Amino acid sequence: xxxxxxxxxxxxxxxxxxxxxxxxxxxxxxxxxxxxxxxxxxxxxxxxxxxxxxxxxxxxxxxxxxxxxxxxxxxxxxxxxxxxxxxxxxxxxxxxxxxxxxxxxxxxxxxxxxxxxxxxxxxxxxxxxxxxxxxxxxxxxxxxxxxxxxxxxxxxxxxxxxxxxxxxxxxxxxxxxxxxxxxxxxxxxxxxxxxxxxxxxxxxxxxxxxxxxxxxxxxxxxxxxxxxxxxxxxxxxxxxxxxxxxxxxxxxxxxxxxxxxxxxxxxxxxxxxxxxxxxxxxxxxxxxxxxxxxxxxxxxxxxxxxxxxxxxxxxxxxxxxxxxxxxxxxxxxxxxxxxxxxxxxxxxxxxxxxxxxxxxxxxxxxxxxxxxxxxxxxxxxxxxxxxxxxxxxxxxxxxxxxxxxxxxxxxxxxxxxxxxxxxxxxxxxxxxxxxxxxxxxxxxxxxxxxxxxxxxxxxxxxxxxxxxxxxxx
Amino acid sequence: xxxxxxxxxxxxxxxxxxxxxxxxxxxxxxxxxxxxxxxxxxxxxxxxxxxxxxxxxxxxxxxxxxxxxxxxxxxxxxxxxxxxxxxxxxxxxxxxxxxxxxxxxxxxxxxxxxxxxxxxxxxxxxxxxxxxxxxxxxxxxxxxxxxxxxxxxxxxxxxxxxxxxxxxxxxxxxxxxxxxxxxxxxxxxxxxxxxxxxxxxxxxxxxxxxxxxxxxxxxxxxxxxxxxxxxxxxxxxxxxxxxxxxxxxxxxxxxxxxxxxxxxxxxxxxxxxxxxxxxxxxxxxxxxxxxxxxxxxxxxxxxxxxxxxxxxxxxxxxxxxxxxxxxxxxxxxxxxxxxxxxxxxxxxxxxxxxxxxxxxxxxxxxxxxxxxxxxxx
Numbered sequence: 107x108x109x110x111x112x113x114x115x116x117x118x119x120x121x122x123x124x125x126x127x128x129x130x131x132x133x134x135x136x137x138x139x140x141x142x143x144x145x146x147x148x149x150x151x152x153x154x155x156x157x158x159x160x161x162x163x164x165x166x167x168x169x170x171x172x173x174x175x176x177x178x179x180x181x182x183x184x185x186x187x188x189x190x191x192x193x194x195x196x197x198x199x200x201x202x203x204x205x206x207x208x209x210x211x212x213x214x215x216x217x218x219x220x221x222x223x224x225x226x227x228x229x230x231x232x233x234x235x236x237x238x239x240x241x242x243x244x245x246x247x248x249x250x251x252x253x254x255x256x257x258x259x260x261x262x263x264x265x266x267x268x269x270x271x272x273x274x275x276x277x278x279x280x281x282x283x284x285x286x287x288x289x290x291x292x293x294x295x296x297x298x299x300x301x302x303x304x305x306x307x308x309x310x311x312x313x314x315x316x317x318x319x320x321x322x323x324x325x326x327x328x329x330x331x332x333x334x335x336x337x338x339x340x341x342x343x344x345x346x347x348x349x350x351x352x353x354x355x356x357x358x359x360x361x362x363x364x365x366x367x368x369x370x371x372x373x374x375x376x377x378x379x380x381x382x383x384x385x386x387x388x389x390x391x392x393x394x395x396x397x398x399x400x401x402x403x404x405x406x407x408x409x410x411x412x413x414x415x416x417x418x419x420x421x422x423x424x425x426x427x428x429x430x431x432x433x434x435x436x437x438x439x440x441x442x443x444x445x446x447x448x449x450x451x452x453x454x455x456x457x458x459x460x461x462x463x464x465x466x467x468x469x470x471x472x473x474x475x476x477x478x479x480x481x482x483x484x485x486x487x488x489x490x491x492x493x494x495x496x497x498x499x500x501x502x503x504x505x506x507x508x509x510x511x512x513x514x515x516x517x518x519x520x521x522x523x524x525x526x527x528x529x530x531x532x533x534x535x536x537x538x539x540x541x542x543x544x545x546x547x548x549x550x551x552x553x554x555x556x557x558x559x560x561x562x563x564x565x566x567x568x569x570x571x572x573x574x575x576x577x578x579x
Numbered sequence: 580x581x582x583x584x585x586x587x588x589x590x591x592x593x594x595x596x597x598x599x600x601x602x603x604x605x606x607x608x609x610x611x612x613x614x615x616x617x618x619x620x621x622x623x624x625x626x627x628x629x630x631x632x633x634x635x636x637x638x639x640x641x642x643x644x645x646x647x648x649x650x651x652x653x654x655x656x657x658x659x660x661x662x663x664x665x666x667x668x669x670x671x672x673x674x675x676x677x678x679x680x681x682x683x684x685x686x687x688x689x690x691x692x693x694x695x696x697x698x699x700x701x702x703x704x705x706x707x708x709x710x711x712x713x714x715x716x717x718x719x720x721x722x723x724x725x726x727x728x729x730x731x732x733x734x735x736x737x738x739x740x741x742x743x744x745x746x747x748x749x750x751x752x753x754x755x756x757x758x759x760x761x762x763x764x765x766x767x768x769x770x771x772x773x774x775x776x777x778x779x780x781x782x783x784x785x786x787x788x789x790x791x792x793x794x795x796x797x798x799x800x801x802x803x804x805x806x807x808x809x810x811x812x813x814x815x816x817x818x819x820x821x822x823x824x825x826x827x828x829x830x831x832x833x834x835x836x837x838x839x840x841x842x843x844x845x846x847x848x849x850x851x852x853x854x855x856x857x858x859x860x861x862x863x864x865x866x867x868x869x870x871x872x873x874x875x876x877x878x879x880x881x882x883x884x885x886x887x888x889x890x891x892x893x894x895x896x897x898x899x900x901x902x903x904x905x906x907x908x909x910x911x912x913x914x915x916x917x918x919x920x921x922x923x924x925x926x927x928x929x930x931x932x933x934x935x936x937x938x939x940x941x942x943x944x945x946x947x948x949x950x951x952x953x954x955x956x
Contacts, residue, residue: 217919242922339900397791397814398791547905554815
């Protein structure tokens with residue numbers, strides 16, 4: 107009897123629970139979606155949706171306006187504020203297209219994009235990091251020239267500089283063009299706090315001896331300042347050494363990278379290696395920078411704690427008044443130059459390459475709209491919208507940066523100097539990132555442990571040939 | 580005596596001690612009951628003598644409950660449906676329901692991942708996982724020939740060794756101090772356990788910022804108090820950076836502290852009382868009695884610390900980044916750097932497989948020691 111009562115009670119409870127479940131079911135999907143959205147937001151460094159407001163509904167619509175096509179755009183660059191501005195402008199000019207932006211942190215994006223493409227995630231426009239990433243994902247992308255011929259207002263080659271397209275072609279093993287680059291980036295470049303230079307009574311340094319004079323002036327007049335601020339991360343020390351190789355012998359990096367007779371144990375590379383490590387020994391570069399990660403040198407420079415700052419041309423935004431205003435940067439008297447010559451008888455140079463390539467995944471269902479957006483971003487009005495940040499020199503044919511982004515003559519002339527070397531780089535900045543870390547570590551090792559340069563360059567050549575790094579295959 | 584009898588006997592002791600019934604799922608062993616009752620009686624008597632145990636007053640209601648429990652435990656004549664045990668051994672279905680989700684989880688997230696890693700470790704393949712080329716043992720050969728990987732592996736064991744040393748000396752001492760009722764016990768628990776509970780990435784990042792040579796808080800402080808000579812390039816000098824990582828490992832000794840504290844709580848205090856009566860001082864008690872008494876905890880601490888060192892990616896990555904010049908690199912950061920900056924996922928997979936195999940060997944040793952310890956007890 108008790109057992110029967112127990113069973114009846116259990117049955118009643120089950121029915122009650124089922125009834126409650128039905129009542130809640132209408133709300134369940136919404137809750138789940140919210141949870142998923144929250145989780146995704148927590149996982150992604152930045153995942154922002156930028157879309158135009160919904161078109162207002164009319165009380166008696168006689169003709170339903172066509173539903174705008176929504177493009178899923180994945181990228182890691184430009185910054186969110188810039189992209190919001192660009193997308194708003196694009197949507198205003200193309201009311202039949204909406205852009206849903208998903209913005210990642212750079213390293214996370216490098217991991218995520220290949221997996222997303224291989225699993226068929228809904229992406230209509232994907233920004234692709236240049237160098238090795240193009241080959242990694244090209245099998246999921248459509249070649250761009252035929253798509254442009256079909257859907258764009260002009261052929262791809264009509265809107266984008268030939269140098270940019272040839273570099274884009276170089277990146278794919280099958281020599282197809284899968285990406286339309288936004289612009290060119292280069293490294294290493296130098297930025298200066300002009301007010302501090304004036305206070306010290308010195309000009310923009312051009313040579314090693316100028317740098318030495320600047321450091322001595324800082325030490326004697328403003329010892330609280332860091333003369334030259336830059337990250338001591340291994341990859342950036344490698345960038346500096348490679349820039350110096352281009353000062354000595356333009357085209358050196360290409361000769362090694364593309365197996366054109368160059369080698370790391372050559373006198374040119376050894377001389378550049380020696381020039382950089384001895385700059386630390388001579389006190390031109392401070393050992394104090396070796397423990398600064400990427401963000402700290404920028405902070406120090408922007409807060410007036412350093413006279414000079416070294417980084418790639420992607421940090422040129424500091425020369426732009428709109429960029430400084432948007433990012434709350436108070437310093438307003440800045441200029442730039444190529445890296446001062448660290449060797450005698452050299453000439454200013456840089457390694458430059460295309461960056462932020464926009465591509466159309468093969469599985470996209472909105473290829474026509476995707477091509478219109480890419481055209482807008484690379485060779486259309488979109489360039490005007492993002493160029494004020496100066497993170498890249500636009501790849502658009504015949505484009506010149508509006509001068510009203512600069513508030514001083516020195517800022518404008520500094521950027522012009524950078525553009526001059528970017529348009530005629532010594533070599534491609536087509537990096538082998540995994541090897542770059544090893545090369546940078548070799549530089550650090552010599553600086554802190556005194557390992558002979560000759561030993562280091564032999565080691566690097568043997569590593570390059572080891573088959574462990576991305577230069578192979 | 581079989582395992583079942585040992586288990587049953589232990590449960591009986593617990594039942595008697597705490598007045599609860601633990602035999603809902605185990606059928607009593609009729610033939611050993613008398614012997615067991617004698618054992619329990621003897622043990623209780625011993626405990627009574629050694630602890631000067633005074634039975635607490637039993638209220639009438641408690642006594643009634645105790646009688647009920649004892650009558651339940653008494654052997655019953657069983658016949659027909661009523662005599663069937665209320666619960667049965669879990670059958671295959673019960674086993675599947677209980678362990679199925681766990682096995683499914685492991686199958687997806689561990690076994691599949693492991694098999695995937697093993698497969699790709701024999702391939703030349705990029706992150707897109709397309710157009711893979713089988714290259715045999717090449718990735719493993721390249722890995723073993725890489726001095727950076729071997730250094731990273733060595734660092735793993737050095738950092739683990741330093742952690743073990745710290746755990747078995749500082750951790751042990753702290754645990755005994757806290758267990759002995761030192762003043763401010765709650766504060767010290769918080770001070771030593773909190774770092775282990777906080778996100779390690781945060782702790783490591785704070786360390787990094789504090790230790791910057793020019794702008795770090797540590798050097799600023801030293802300069803301000805006139806100890807400028809002590810201000811160092813903590814993260815630039817390889818030896819100092821190595822020391823910083825070791826200090827961070829030591830700083831995170833919360834887990835060993837917990838192990839020791841929990842084991843100390845199980846120690847029979849009568850042994851210590853006897854030692855005190857015999858004139859043993861605190862140092863003698865600590866190193867002559869407590870330390871050997873916790874030999875199994877030492878083993879647990881040792882092996883778990885070695886395993887933790889293989890997962891200490893965030894400590895190194897967010898403090899020194901493996902630098903300077905790879906001096907503090909561990910296997911975790913090595914694999915990460917190759918995965919994120921390179922295109923040969925196969926090579927990174929080979930490195931991951933080797934690290935995983937080493938971890939499995941350490942785990943196997945740990946399990947064996949646990950079993951041995953259980954058998955000894």
